[in-house]
Amino acid sequence: MTITLSDQDKSTLRIAAYGAVTLMTAAGAAGQPHKIATNGSIALGSATGLIGHVLADHPEAKDLTGRSVAEIADRVLPALTTAMNLLKRQDPAEADNFRKTVLVAAESAQMPQDRPSPAAAEMVRKITEALDAAVPDRPELQKAIEEIVESGFLGVALRVRDEQGEWAGSAGAAELGGTAKPPVHGHARIGSNTKTFTATLVLQLVAEGKIHLDTPAADYLPELGLDRRITVRMLLQHTSGLFNFTGEVYDDGTIVHGIPVPYSTTGREWVDKRFHTYKPEDLVRLSLSKPARFEPGTGWSYSNTNYVLARLLIEKVTGRSLAEEMQRRILDPLGLTGTVVPDASPEIPEPHAHVYYRYEDTTIDITRHNPSWVSTGGDMISTSQDLATFISALVSGKLLPAPLLAEMCTPHSTGLPNMDYGLGVFVQRTDCGGTVITHNGGTVGSAALMYTTPDGGKTLTAVLNWVDDADMSVAAAFQNAQKRLVNEVFCGTAQPAN
CATH class of the missing domain: 3.40.710.10 (DD-peptidase/beta-lactamase superfamily)
Structure with missing residues (x-):
């Protein structure tokens, strides 16, 4: 099925994603989300019709009661990746907006907590990785930056936006003696x-x-x-x-x-x-x-x-x-x-x-x-x-x-x-x-x-x-x-x- 997103669809995706991620990061160990998470679930429920198809099995508040943060993530991360891939193919600039909205949601949900839980911090990391992984497969670009590193550089991070969507990748090392690649959003x-x-x-x-x-x-x-x-x-x-x-x-x-x-x-x-x-x-x-x-x-x-x-x-x-x-x-x-x-x-x-x-x-x-x-x-x-x-x-x-x-x-x-x-x-x-x-x-x-x-x-x-x-x-x-x-x-x- 080919989906063409309207401006309203893109806005609805942002709202839905904000609600989903807020639920994910604000849910406590006992499965009792903050008030902001409840409000987020209402926004998430607006993802109907075409956008509902994109987000597939988007969770509602009642579905999350008593769930662990890991279980919530299992429900939400695939939908976020699907939405990100779709936006990157059709509107890379809007994909940037979507990513920023999701990360703001993750940060906002933890602000009322005196000590954000390790589980919530881990979810923020997983959210970021899921968004960054939502890129087209461009082996020729990855090969190019790997060969550039071999020519004498410590690391390279590349971003391309074209008719195939947006691709971001990195090669080499972020620091001497390290194994981690340079961050693509560094x-x-x-x-x-x-x-x-x-x-x-x-x-x-x-x-x-x-x-x-x-x-x-x-x-x-x-x-x-x-x-x-x-x-x-x-x-x-x-x-x-x-x-x-x-x-x-x-x-x-x-x-x-x-x-x-x-x-x-x-x-x-x-x-x-x-x-x-x-x-x-x-x-x-x-x-x-x-x-x-x-x-x-x-x-x-x-x-x-x-x-x-x-x-x-x-x-x-x-x-x-x-x-x-x-x-x-x-x-x-x-x-x-x-x-x-x-x-x-x-x-x-x-x-x-x-x-x-x-x-x-x-x-x-x-x-x-x-x-x-x-x-x-x-x-x-x-x-x-x-x-x-x-x-x-x-x-x-x-x-x-x-x-x-x-x-x-x-x-x-x-x-x-x-x-x-x-x-x-x-x-x-x-x-x-x-x-x-x-x-x-x-x-x-x-x-x-x-x-x-x-x-x-x-x-x-x-x-x-x-x-x-x-x-x-x-x-x-x-x-x-x-x-x-x-x-x-x-x-x-x-x-x-x-």
């Missing part, structure tokens, strides 16, 4: 994907008339003494010529250092200062103390300085912090609960894989470190799920009006092969002749990939963890991994990872 430092979020926020302010793309950035930030030829557009497009405060490598091979970074000769200094807090204004002033790479608007050069200025611009115009504006304008509207603007906090939410740095024959865990050293050039934390939701919503026009979205995705030549840049996004041609909108990000020991077709219908997001070093030994493997996954997902072909 948090990771997403590096320069931060720039796409930041550019989107700036363009929202452009849409409201609070910022103008072709106005000198100095008009908004007069206290910094910026070259008046540098416009807001040039910041987002990397055509300002401003020195990159994380260092520059010139065409003749000359390296000019900025702040200590994990690479080249400053690796040990970065390790020693990895909990130091850098102020955005100080990073900009360091950049301005160095010669520009070129006259504004006459070239292209990737510079983290541009996006720290974008942050200061947002904060100056709105009167609020970047974190507040990001939450209010992007994260909350899209339900991106796994995404964080950490500012100077070294913490990263659970679950997450670990990342490492090797120097002088010593390997240390640098999962916790202060990301203010890169600031808005790449400090955000997210999940592959949130990245997929964000990039799809962006290109689908849910965050920006059509004219500004078109400007954002209009490619500007960078001088690099197949690496044209818009405003906060790369526009690339695939090997099979298609176009993808992307912005990957790498930070020490961690990286995040984010690709979508221009209509948002197919997305690839991934997080990788590894043991990094001053020589960036995995750089070539990282490039191969990106190409391997893009070819597999967007072209249906792949070359083995080197």
